[in-house]
Amino acid sequence: MERESMEFDVLIVGAGPAGLSSACRLAQLAKDNxxxxxICVVEKGSEVGAHILSGAVFETRALNELFSDWKERDAPLTTPVSKDDIFMLNSEQKSSKLPNFMVPxxxxxxxNYIVSMGNVCRWLAEQxxxxxxxxxxxxxxxxxxxxxDDKVAGVITGDMGVSATGEQKDSYMPGMELRAKYTVFAExxxxxxxxxxINKFNLDEGKTPQHYAIGFKEIWDVPEEQHQPGLVVHTTGWPLNDNASGxxxxxxxxxxxxxVGxxxxxNYTNPNVNPFAEFQRYKQHPEIxxxxxxxxxxxxxxxxxxxGGYHSLPKMTMPGGLLVGCNAGTLNFAKIKGNHTAMKSGMLAAESIFEALKNDQSHTELTDYTQRFESSWLYEELYRSRNFGPAVHKWGxxxxxxxNTLDQNWFNGRLPxxxxxxxxxYKGMxxxxDATPINYPKPDNQISFDRNSSVYLSNTNHEEDQPCHLKLKDADIPVQVHLPKFNEPAQRYCPAGVYEIVQDxxxxxxxxxNAQNCIHCKTCDIKDPSQNIQWVTPEGTGGPNYPNM
Known part of the structure; x- marks a missing residue:
């Protein structure tokens, strides 16, 4: 197909903290020299920040390097952490505060600061x-x-105006070829x-499989007398004691x-676990x-x-392209933070790309990125927390x-x-x-809610008449294999009610x-026991429209 084409020096896929930091650093280097x-950034959300969801307590280390005057630039960091508590939720009603010596x-x-990363990304886009x-x-x-010769040369944007049956509608507009000397994948x-x-270039060869979690978040307006600006509360234990970790x-x-989230x-093994329902009953604990x-x-x-952390990091370079941020897995789970690490990885990518362009190179493999990464504080931070996640997976x-408390507090992450x-x-379900049944309480519509009313609050929308972006490799597996073995767990692990077993x-x-419900969390692509579901991108602007997540 003949497509319109645009040429850039650098193309960045994804306007999250990694992609935008890469764009800013590249532009700074160009200006200074x-x-x-x-430099072009493409973002599948309807606006920058629309698909950004993060807790988030934000560490400013990378931001300080990128914009040392971020306060003067009115960056949306206005709530410093004032108090930091960690509780063990021992049961449905009981909890105990952990003393500092027991906390990594x-x-x-x-x-650090409590922020909306959606708003931070909107600010980064302005810069x-x-x-x-x-x-x-x-x-x-x-x-x-x-x-x-199989070097990355850019991307093709998605076609618009294609019907669910694959026909071109009156509104049809073919996607464009966006070509670049280097492409940064910050999805x-x-x-x-x-x-x-990762599959094409065997970037994960010799690495442990990547590991994942699903993170929920709600924003609440609360009475002033219950609000303590800057208070950070983390919990472990109930309701996940027996069914999952987190x-x-x-x-x-x-x-x-x-x-709250x-x-x-x-990696949970009980097919009866419903992560959304676990979150709803979590909010019922008196401490929350x-x-x-x-x-x-x-x-x-x-x-x-x-x-997955350090042990799961793939090689991040291939001819003409780089993986950065959470696309590569740079989150430091020992801190429950990935925004500052994503930003740093994007900045390092920018520095490697700029040196290559300065030397009139294009579509080469930026091997010096690996050297920059391994000599950075980012590498040191991820290395010191390399055993954090595997220890919890192995020993509970x-x-x-x-x-982890011993490793982090006494040995600074350097046990040999x-x-x-x-x-x-996805394995081991x-x-x-063999699985324990789980009876979840019905929502009370005051603290706990159902999935449909929750998805409504995410402002999720897709063009209804378009090809389904959730592809099944084998359409028979959900009913013929997963239903009798696991009662089709997609009905429960999806946080948006996308998958249902119905009667024909x-x-x-x-x-x-129900693809229109999809909030682009990617859990199905990760957790499906047969790896039968493949998430591909729908039409641009589709998905959630988060205001300030």
């Missing part, structure tokens, strides 16, 4: 545009472009192009708002509920989190937590051995006969995909 660079020092948040970067929201990167966790590149959080932001590791009572829930979302919350988790998260015209069970 009096060079002109054409990586969990402490002195000097980038002021530096001359072109940002195109509403354009999904659907395919990777390659040269004849976030489980980016579908990043996944393709932890919860509650952050007191500005304007009498509270951010639960993170659940996706006391801050939400008489409040109003104003936003909801969920997103997969890349948490209590023993794994005790090991490695713990590795070689089992992918118990059959129904003959009264037989059928697998229904």
């Amino acid at each position: 009096e060079q002109e660079l054409q 020092k990586s969990f402490h948040n002195d000097g 980038a545009e002021q530096l001359g970067v072109e940002i195109f929201p509403g354009f999904s990167a659907a395919e990777v472009l390659y040269t004849e 976030g966790c489980r980016g579908h192009l990043g996944k393709e590149l 932890g919860g959080y509650l952050y007191h932001a500005e304007n009498n708002q509270v951010f 639960l993170i659940i590791d996706l 509920k006391k801050f939400l009572d008489n409040g109003k829930r104003v936003s909801y979302g969920a997103r997969a989190i890349t948490k 919350t209590w023993l794994g937590g005790a090991f 051995f490695n713990i590795k988790d070689w089992q992918p998260d 118990q059959t129904l006969d 015209d003959k009264g037989e069970p059928a697998f229904q995909i």
Whole structure:
């Protein structure tokens, strides 16, 4: 097909913290060296920040390097952490506050800020545009472009106006070829192009499988007397004691708002686990509920989190391209933070690309990026926390937590051995006969809610008449294999009610995909026991429209 084509020096896929930091740093280097660079950022969300979801307690280390005057530039960091508590939720009603000596020092948040990363990204986009970067929201990167000798040459944006049956509608507009000398893939966790590149170039050879969690978040407006600006609360334990590992959080932001969420590791084995329902009952614990009572829930979302850490990091370079941020897995789960690390990885990518362009190179493999990465504080930080996640996976919350406290507080992450988790998260699921049933309480519509009303708050929308972006490799597997073995767990692990088992015209069970509900969390692509579901990008602007997540 003949497509329109545009040429750039550098193309960046994804306007998250990694992609925007890469764009800003490139533009700064070009300005400082009096060079002109054409830098383009494409973003599948309807606007910058629309698909950004993060807790978030933000560490400013990378931001200080990128814009040392960020306060003067009115960056949206206005709520410093004032108090930092960690609780063990021992049961449905009981909890105990952990003393400092029992908490890994990586969990402490002195000097950090409670932020909306969506708003931080909107601010970063403003800085980038002021530096001359072109940002195109509403354009999904659907395919990777390659040269004849298999070097990355850019992307093709998704076609618009294609019907669900694949026909061209009156509104049809073919996608464009966006070509570049270098392409940075900053799609976030489980980016579908990043996944393709990792497989094509064997970037994860010799590495442990990447590991993931699903993170939930709600924003609540709460009464002023219940609000403590800057208070950070993290929890471990209930309700995940028996069914899964993970932890919860509650952050007191500005304007009498509270951010509350639960993170659940996706290596859980009981097919009856419903992560959304676990989050809803988590909010009923007295230690959490006391801050939400008489409040109003104003936003909801969920997103997969890349948490494999150092042992799962793929090679991040290939001819003509780089993986950065959560697309590569740079999140430091020992801190429960990935924004500052994503930003740093993007900045390092920018420095490598700029040196190559200065030497009139294009489509080469930027091997010096690896050297920059390994000599940076980012590498040091990820190396010191390399055993954090595998220890919890191997020994559970209590023993794994005790090991991590010892490792981080006494040995600074330098114990002379490695713990590795070689089992992918989708493997090891118990059959129904072996699994413990779980009875979840019905929502009370005051603290806990159902999925449909929650998805409504995410402002999710897709063009209804378009090809389904959730592809099944084998359409028979959900009913023929997963239903009898696991009661089709996609009905439960999806936080948006996308997947259902319904009755067809003959009264037989059928697998229904409600793609319009999809909030782009990528959990299905990760957790499906047969790896049968493939997430690909829908039309641009589709998905959630988060206001300030």
